Amino acid sequence: MxxxxxxxxxxxxxxxxxxxxxxxxxxxxxxxxxxxxxxxxxxxxxxxxxxxxxxxxxxxxxxxxxxxxxxxxxxxxxxxxxxxxxxxxxxxxxxxxxxxxxxxxxxxxxxxxxxxxxxxxxxxxxxxxxxxxxxxxxxxxxxxxxxxxxxxxxLGKKNAEERLASFLASLSCRFKRRGFSATDFYLSMSRNEIGNYLGLAVETVSRLFTRFQEEGVVRVDRKHIELLDQDRLEAVAKGSLCARTSESNSA
Amino acid sequence: MxxxxxxxxxxxxxxxxxxxxxxxxxxxxxxxxxxxxxxxxxxxxxxxxxxxxxxxxxxxxxxxxxxxxxxxxxxxxxxxxxxxxxxxxxxxxxxxxxxxxxxxxxxxxxxxxxxxxxxxxxxxxxxxxxxxxxxxxxxxxxxxxxxxxxxxxxLGKKNAEERLASFLASLSCRFKRRGFSATDFYLSMSRNEIGNYLGLAVETVSRLFTRFQEEGVVRVDRKHIELLDQDRLEAVAKGSLCARTSESNSA
DNA sequence: CGAGTAGTTGACGATTGTCAAGATGGGTGG
DNA sequence: CCACCCATCTTGACAATCGTCAACTACTCG
The missing domain is CATH 2.60.120.10 (Jelly Rolls)
Known part of the structure; x- marks a missing residue:
């Protein structure tokens, strides 16, 4: 940098x-x-x-x-x-x-x-x-x-997984519009700040990064993020993965 | 009405x-x-x-x-x-x-x-x-x-109790500014809508209304709300009650 | 009066926070 | 330049809040 x-x-x-x-x-x-x-x-x-x-x-x-x-x-x-x-x-x-x-x-x-x-x-x-x-x-x-x-x-409806995926997708999209890579970027904020922003504990954020990596959706190295499967990430962000047919509080 | x-x-x-x-x-x-x-x-x-x-x-x-x-x-x-x-x-x-x-x-x-x-x-x-x-x-x-x-x-930091208390306090304040009673009003929205708005399940909202009433903070009859102890309600809303010394995600 | 919607209550389980310990790495000073 | 230190991050074990499911009640409205 x-x-x-x-x-x-x-x-x-x-x-x-x-x-x-x-x-x-x-x-x-x-x-x-x-x-x-x-x-x-x-x-x-x-x-x-x-x-x-x-x-x-x-x-x-x-x-x-x-x-x-x-x-x-x-x-x-x-x-x-x-x-x-x-x-x-x-x-x-x-x-x-x-x-x-x-x-x-x-x-x-x-x-x-x-x-x-x-x-x-x-x-x-x-x-x-x-x-x-x-x-x-x-x-x-x-x-x-x-x-x-x-x-x-x-914050009201998404679970931890969906929140972090949404966060990454949002960053990706914003970087792209600015002419940076949509799939390879550095996080300038700490895990703590991410968790705070998303209404999650730091530990949850950390675990999710690990999990996403295990699932092959992203590669994470410290602050360096590579999105390996954007479609999947978007799907997770929307909650359209993992067969949750929730109709909660629909009214 | x-x-x-x-x-x-x-x-x-x-x-x-x-x-x-x-x-x-x-x-x-x-x-x-x-x-x-x-x-x-x-x-x-x-x-x-x-x-x-x-x-x-x-x-x-x-x-x-x-x-x-x-x-x-x-x-x-x-x-x-x-x-x-x-x-x-x-x-x-x-x-x-x-x-x-x-x-x-x-x-x-x-x-x-x-x-x-x-x-x-x-x-x-x-x-x-x-x-x-x-x-x-x-x-x-x-x-x-x-x-x-x-x-x-x-939505990011408050628990269910704090959320509902905040909601009631907010309504109270807004009614007051409009010349209505700050302590006696009708809810025009359903429990479902309240829960949806606050990121809670209907059942949780319902249980909390019951609990608040048992604790003497409010009187609830269907859509009719009476605030019996506004100070207490404010305190609950701020999370300054119930000895939670949380410092979570402070950084 | 009956039916359907909204609300309440209970039992249970899962997601996620909390606590604790350990790992990693960047920065600083000797 | 190395070593130490501290902040950040990771991982695990456990607990608790809150959501889900289910049954029941009570209004409201046609």
Whole structure:
């Protein structure tokens, strides 16, 4: 993994950005993209364990992950934490904080990362004069809301096996869209964080990785994952394997 | 329960609406509220089991619940459904559909209800010329996103007891804000739907209601709920009762 | 009044969490 | 450069919560 990131490579230039259509400018006209570029701040690279922001920090900007991975989490009453998500390049962080101008969760850097900073006040002003940007932002927020349903289903109905398979399938899909391999990637998060995110004990996650490997679905070496049988993985994720004819709580 | 709702009573008039500051117009100036009123459609009352929309229906409007309760849910691969939420007066439905102009979930009426319909295209146009409306809408969407974290914690970490207590506490709080009793209310959803929503089996929900009643925390008669000890309920919801010193997955 | 749906209760088992011990590997300092 | 150390991960044994199955009750609605 190349840890050296030149200033040049993170220079903000949406129109040249490798994220392309994944990011906010999607669907904007070139002149509008230029206006957007003007308000975007360049940030120094962030290092593992840095915090982008913490719960209750006052909110002023959204962030788009350019490279690396960022974890968002919520401190729990019992002192532990609840992982809310892992954010890959092209994904936006901070949308939850618009409502009362205070971050409701913390964001921690899992591996050397770079982000674009979008001062929200200016973004709003811009959206006020660029209808397609306003629309784009509504869509962005909406997408986040629509995604929630899948996670609720995962946590509410899926068993451990289905959860981990879904997780791997989701990562695979997201890597692919970003031009990385869909079948060979590194996990930037720990087993503990995966378990926390999926509502499982670390031990369960560990056992499942072992089992998946034994079954020939994946090859696991520490953080390195190779998907050997994507169809099977998808099938497990959907729960359409293993003859479970559950009709539970169907009503 | 009064099932007769006169046309008069559902006439749209934001400025007189009992929802007051709960709804969209919150924070708008009177002239802006008037503009908003002009685009709002009046809908006939909806009856139990009506669908407001179904998954994949094309999206054109947001809906605000005026009276009653509406359930949103996602069909699951196995033919069952995943309940996403129960929407009380003042709560907005359809935000998930903005992203690709198609509803991602279905919305079903649990008891005679009335809704305001907000044609989204017109709402966007209005937001384009009323900055405070644009801001208000961003906040609305953001709030929805921020709420998600609580639900993930509930499903990921809480046990059955904590889940049901959290659910009752949440309902209580929402009823209170709407001017209803915080300690005496009717559930418009079935045990099955509660269990589905909370990731529990119906039987578990049923047993917990019985247990809570035996412990003197609530009085339950069918759909009628009385909260007898709110502090205790809150404590159970937070998991700060029953000496569980869990530090699980804290990292 | 009858039938069907929703809710309750009990018995049982399985999935998954907990506890404990051990293995592995990366990072740091001598 | 090696060795040690600590965090992370793995594996096993056990227990408990909660889901499943089944029977029974009680409403509700036609």
């Amino acid at each position: 190349n840890r050296v990131i030149s200033i040049e490579s993170i220079k903000v230039a949406c129109k040249n950005c490798s994220l392309g259509s994944l990011c906010l400018p999607m669907g904007l006209t070139p002149p509008d993209v230029e206006k957007l570029e003007k308000i975007i701040k360049r940030n120094r690279p962030l290092h593992r364990n840095d915090h982008l922001f913490r719960e209750n920090d006052s909110f002023s900007s959204l962030f788009v992950v350019k490279t690396g991975t960022i974890k968002t989490y919520l401190p729990r009453e019992d002192g532990g934490e609840q992982v809310l998500g892992f954010h890959l390049p092209g994904e936006i962080i901070g949308l939850d904080a618009i409502q009362d101008e205070r971050h409701t969760c913390s964001a921690k850097v899992l591996e050397t990362s770079a982000v674009c900073e979008l001062p929200f006040g200016q973004l709003e002003e811009l959206a006020q004069v660029i209808p397609s940007l306003q629309h784009q932002m509504f869509k962005l927020l909406s997408k986040e809301i629509a995604e929630e349903g899948k996670m609720l289903t995962l | 009064n099932r007769v709702i006169s046309i008069e009573s559902i006439k749209v008039a934001c400025k007189n609406c009992s929802l007051g500051s709960l709804c969209l117009p919150m924070g708008l100036t009177p002239p802006d509220v008037e503009k908003l009123e002009k685009i709002i459609k009046r809908n006939r009352p909806l009856h139990r089991n009506d669908h407001l929309f179904r998954e994949n229906d094309s999206f054109s409007s947001l809906f605000v619940v005026k009276t009653g309760t509406i359930k949103t849910y996602l069909p699951r691969e196995d033919g069952g459904e995943q309940v996403l939420g129960f929407h009380l007066p003042g709560e907005i439905i359809g935000l998930d559909a903005i992203q690709d102009e198609r509803h991602t979930c279905s919305a079903k009426v649990l008891e005679t209800s009335a809704v305001c319909e907000l044609p989204f295209g017109q709402l966007e146009e209005l937001a384009q010329v009323i900055p405070s409306l644009q801001h208000q809408m961003f906040k609305l969407l953001s709030k929805e996103i921020a709420e998600e974290g609580k639900m993930l914690t509930l």
